[in-house]
Amino acid sequence: xxxxxxxxxxxxxxxxxxxxxxxxxxxxxxxxxxxxxxxxxxxxxxxxxxxxxxxxxxxxxxxxxxxxxxxxxxxxxxxxxxxxxxxxxxxxxxxxxxxxxxxxxxxxxxxxxxxxxxxxxxxxxxxxxxxxxxxxxxxxxxxxxxxxxxxxxxxxxxxxxxxxxxxxxxxxxxxxxxxxxxxxxxxxxxxxxxxxxxxxxxxxxxxxxxxxxxxxxxxxxxxxxxxxxxxxxxxxxxxxxxxxxxxxxxxxxxxxxxxxxxxxxxxxxxxxxxxxxxxxxxxxxxxxxxxxxxxxxxxxxxxxxxxxxxxxxxxxxxxxxxxxxxxxxxxxxxxxxxxxxxxxxxxxxxxxxxxxxxxxxxxxxxxxxxxxxxxxxxxxxxxxxxxxxxxxxxxxxxxxxxxxxxxxxxxxxxxxxxxxxxxxxxxxxxxxxxxxxxxxxxxxxxxxxxxxxxxxxxxxxxxxxxxxxxxxxxxxxxxxxxxxxxxxxxxxxxxxxxxxxxxxxxxxxxxxxxxxxxxxxxxxxxxxxxxxxxxxxxxxxxxxxxxxxxxxxxxxxxx
Numbered sequence: 014x015x016x017x018x019x020x021x022x023x024x025x026x027x028x029x030x031x032x033x034x035x036x037x038x039x040x041x042x043x044x045x046x047x048x049x050x051x052x053x054x055x056x057x058x059x060x061x062x063x064x065x066x067x068x069x070x071x072x073x074x075x076x077x078x079x080x081x082x083x084x085x086x087x088x089x090x091x092x093x094x095x096x097x098x099x100x101x102x103x104x105x106x107x108x109x110x111x112x113x114x115x116x117x118x119x120x121x122x123x124x125x126x127x128x129x130x131x132x133x134x135x136x137x138x139x140x141x142x143x144x145x146x147x148x149x150x151x152x153x154x155x156x157x158x159x160x161x162x163x164x165x166x167x168x169x170x171x172x173x174x175x176x177x178x179x180x181x182x183x184x185x186x187x188x189x190x191x192x193x194x195x196x197x198x199x200x201x202x203x204x205x206x207x208x209x210x211x212x213x214x215x216x217x218x219x220x221x222x223x224x225x226x227x228x229x230x231x232x233x234x235x236x237x238x239x240x241x242x243x244x245x246x247x248x249x250x251x252x253x254x255x256x257x258x259x260x261x262x263x264x265x266x267x268x269x270x271x272x273x274x275x276x277x278x279x280x281x282x283x284x285x286x287x288x289x290x291x292x293x294x295x296x297x298x299x300x301x302x303x304x305x306x307x308x309x310x311x312x313x314x315x316x317x318x319x320x321x322x323x324x325x326x327x328x329x330x331x332x333x334x335x336x337x338x339x340x341x342x343x344x345x346x347x348x349x350x351x352x353x354x355x356x357x358x359x360x361x362x363x364x365x366x367x368x369x370x371x372x373x374x375x376x377x378x379x380x381x382x383x384x385x386x387x388x389x390x391x392x393x394x395x396x397x398x399x400x401x402x403x404x405x406x407x408x409x410x411x412x413x414x415x416x417x418x419x420x421x422x423x424x425x426x427x428x429x430x431x432x433x434x435x436x437x438x439x440x441x442x443x444x445x446x447x448x449x450x451x452x453x454x455x456x457x458x459x460x461x462x463x464x465x466x467x468x469x470x471x472x473x474x475x476x477x478x479x480x481x482x483x484x485x486x487x488x489x490x491x492x493x494x495x496x497x498x499x500x501x502x503x504x505x506x507x508x509x510x511x512x513x514x515x516x517x518x519x520x521x522x523x524x525x526x527x528x529x530x531x532x533x534x535x536x537x538x539x540x541x542x543x544x545x546x547x548x549x550x551x552x553x554x555x556x557x558x559x560x561x562x563x564x565x566x567x568x569x570x571x572x
Contacts, residue, residue: 018107019207019265019289020333021493022059023480024376028341029066029088030074031433032379034445041433041444043089043097050100052462056382056473057480060107062210062267064341066094067113070120072179073157073399074431075111076212077118081197098205107207109265114194115213116180123193124181131168138190139181140173142223152225154234157400161237173223175216175237177399185217185250198258208265211288215270218247229303231411236303241272248280251287265289267335267374271298275327282332290374293334296320296350297343306404306425307411307418314525317350318367318508325371325497325510334373338364339381344429348387354527355564358384362475362548363523363566367508369479370521370568372497379434382476383465387429388454393419397451401426437463475548482545482568490514501532509534511571519545522559523566531560542569 033045043066053061065075068083075085084091101108117124126135142150144164150171153161162171163178173182184190198209219241226235259266268288270281281287296317300310312320328334338346347361355363361384369375390396393405393415401422408418423429428451435457436443442457454460465471483492491514498511501522507530509522520542524530535557542554549565561567 019060019374021484021489022107022374023057023483024060024062024109024335024374025053025056025058026062026064026340026376026378028064028379028431030064030450031431031444033434033436034447034449037445037447038087039445039447039449040087042087043084043093047093047097047100050104050106053106054104055466056477057484058106058377060109060207060265061101062109062376063111065111065113070118070179072118073177074397076113077116077177077180078113079118079120080122082200095204102205107265108205109208109210109267110201110206111212112198112209113212114183115216116174116176116182119179119181123183123190127181128165128167128172131170137187138184138193140184140219141168141170142173144171151223152228152234153223153237153240154230154232155237157403159232159234159403173219175241176213182219183217191250191253195254195257198254199262202258202262202264206264208259208267208289211266211268214251214268215247215272216241217250218244220244231304238271239303248287251281255287259289260285267291270294278327279331282328282334284332286332290333290335292340292376293324293328293336293373295324297337305407305411307408307413307421309425311349311424314350314352314506314508318502321368321371321508322497322499322502322510325373325499328373329496335376336368336371336373337376337378338368339378339430340376341378341430342427344425345385345387346381347384348424348429352525352527355525356386357564358470358472359548359564360525361472363525363564365472365476366479366521366546366548366566366568367523369476369483370492370512370519371510372493372495372512375483377476378430380430382473383435383460383462384472385432385435385454385460386456387424388432388452390419390423390426390428390452393422395452396422396426396428398427398431401428435461437461475546478546488514488517488519488545488570490516491519495519500534500536504532506530507532518571520554520569520571521566522561522569524561524564527563529560529562531558533558537571541572543572544568545570 030041032041033049034041035045066088067078068080068085069075123135123138127139149162155161157177164171174180229236266288268291270291281291299312302308351360405418405422432454433444433449438458442453465473491512495512495514501507501509506525512519537554538557546568549562552567
């Protein structure tokens with residue numbers, strides 16, 4: 014299929030716990046989501062990635078699954094889910110479910126059985142090892158806790174968990190376990206969902222045997238993120254999963270893939286690859302180190318530009334990346350990528366334009382279309398996220414005081430994207446009539462949907478215009494399928510690129526400076542440039558020269 018549905022739609026990620034509460038218990042739910050589907054339709058959304066709604070004890074906000082075929086009671090019932098699917102299909106919106114199969118909850122029936130005895134039939138569904146002299150089997154750290162191993166006194170062995178202690182890793186080396194997973198995936202696909210976003214999938218294959226690696230942390234442990242992703246056998250698992258689930262259903266899949274070598278991308282995206290698409294995290298991980306958040310640096314506009322252009326180059330002719338500026342695991346993009354002087358409506362629209370017009374599948378995270386920002390958390394107690402609490406302790410251990418540690422964690426905390434959606438300026442931003450499970454960002458009085466819908470020049474209306482342009486039959490060939498060609502790469506804080514299609518060329522240009530700029534693009538001489546989108550004042554291309562206001566972004570059709 015040259016033009017499958019997923020190439021021409023805009024995706025919207027929903028974190029259901031924080032989207033809309035319908036019953037006043039302070040927790041977003043499926044009936045609340047159903048009540049807001051018209052909002053997504055007005056915006057022009059064609060597909061939704063729904064974060065986990067499976068039954069879970071919520072140690073990691075649903076990413077610890079207790080029952081893969083049951084809906085978490087806080088979110089509703091399976092009947093509610095079926096109604097959601099029906100209402101989305103009625104509005105021609107596809108549903109993509111989150112899939113978490115690197116690990117389960119320790120309350121999952123498989124693990125409950127697994128830990129009963131060493132000869133239990135489910136023992137090999139998880140990874141159990143003997144310790145060494147009363148200590149862990151090796152020196153791996155976890156993403157969420159210092160050690161990746163926890164001791165279980167009942168059988169006097171240790172189990173592996175690359176995330177939280179209550180998230181034991183599934184043993185993909187066991188073919189019976191893999192078949193259980195594939196059966197579950199096909200059950201959901203048969204229900205009528207369009208596909209899956211696949212969580213932490215590069216972690217399913219562990220380097221064997223479970224030996225020590227050189228320590229790269231101050232506590233003598235090895236950061237497990239540096240040793241996963243290139244293991245022998247991973248690709249066999251991914252190919253088998255594709256062949257037995259998404260391929261026969263012609264389903265969409267997008268992988269959460271980190272650490273992939275550029276030369277290997279063709280195996281992961283493209284015709285009959287492991288996934289339909291993978292997220293482009295190149296700019297998200299820019300400035301990160303293995304030491305932890307205290308050592309991370311936010312990318313500059315030029316570093317952001319370089320990351321985007323590199324990804325466009327390596328994916329061209331191979332497949333479509335899924336493009337983001339934020340998600341439920343990241344700080345808010347406008348607080349992370351924009352210099353402080355640019356964190357206003359004009360700057361937010363500029364950043365939105367620069368990522369949205371790139372080739373690939375644009376994903377919008379809930380609230381991004383309003384310009385929602387990081388939250389000013391008053392204390393570490395106000396933060397719910399397990400990884401943030403671990404990083405806070407790490408900051409203190411390396412010598413930061415409490416105020417400094419809170420500042421670091423407040424910037425990178427996953428809770429920045431998880432604060433409740435800001436629907437209006439009423440109590441709790443219109444999210445709930447009860448007490449919200451996580452504090453509402455105090456900015457809800459100024460930044461909310463009600464104040465932006467229908468208001469000319471608002472961020473919401475700007476995103477709506479970008480989506481409409483991408484869906485316009487006159488420009489689809491260029492914006493969806495055209496090649497990306499960077500220009501002015503040596504111009505500091507200027508990001509510009511052509512999208513070249515069979516029918517026309519489009520120029521996307523933005524000025525991240527806090528002052529006006531004038532640039533020359535020789536190719537524009539003698540050509541007519543029609544403005545298709547503009548976040549600022551009048552802008553023209555005259556004799557090959559373009560004058561831009563501070564933080565101005567413009568999309569030209571070049572004739």
